[in-house]
Amino acid sequence: MSTETQFDRLVPVGDTHERDVCKTCGFVNYQNPRIVVGSVVRHEGKVLLCRRAIEPRRGFWTVPAGYLELNETPEDGARREAREEALAHLKLGDLLAVYSVPHLSQVQLIWRAELLDPGAGAALFGIGEESLEVALFDWDALPVDEIAFPTVHWMLGHEREVQRQGYRGPFSNPGVR
Incomplete structure (x- = not known):
């Protein structure tokens, strides 16, 4: 049987x-939709990016982000993803954006964040398990042709807009109000 x-x-x-x-x-x-959590991490006028060591889009740059785990708050998930991918500790700020990616059944919650000094002479960031490389980029030197996903372009653009014009509440997909 x-x-x-x-x-x-x-x-x-x-x-x-x-x-x-x-x-x-x-x-x-x-x-039901999958929840992705992450952050646009800033430090001394630069932005932290991770070169992906996993598919999809292995070898391309992204912000530290990934799927929310069961029994985890979105904020804790964003901090965990930064530790896993960039060995970074974060101070989360405002919720930068909520993006919908229906063809992947994803909802993405992205925070503005700053690197925290882990103390004891430890590095501010490093190469985590899911990253090939982790680096701080000047805004004018972002690897725009090597960005992993359209939403990462949106995140970076929205963060630049906040820096220029101030925070005006969470953003959403371009063209959506």
Whole structure:
């Protein structure tokens, strides 16, 4: 006898979307958006970027960011990602942006952040497990042709806008109000 669950694609009673529903027990297998958390990290007028050591977009530059873990606050997740990818400790500031990436079922929460001195002569940042390289860039020297994802371009542009015009609340996808 097989214990494999078989699902039908249908709209459960009281719902508005098609879902995978178990033929045997009626279990509804909800698939919800993935939450990505991260930060645009600044230090002495420069921005911290990580060259990805993993796919997708291995070898391209990004801000420290990744998926939120279960039982973790978004703020703690953003700090954890900076430690994992750049061995960096952060002081989080304002929420810079909330981006929607529907084709990947992602919602991205991105903070403004500053590097914290870890003390005891430790480096401000280093190469984490998921990075090939980590560096501080002058705004005029960003590797714009080697940025990993469109949202990273948005983040960097939104951070520059904040620096020029002040913070005006979280940004969203360009062209969305």
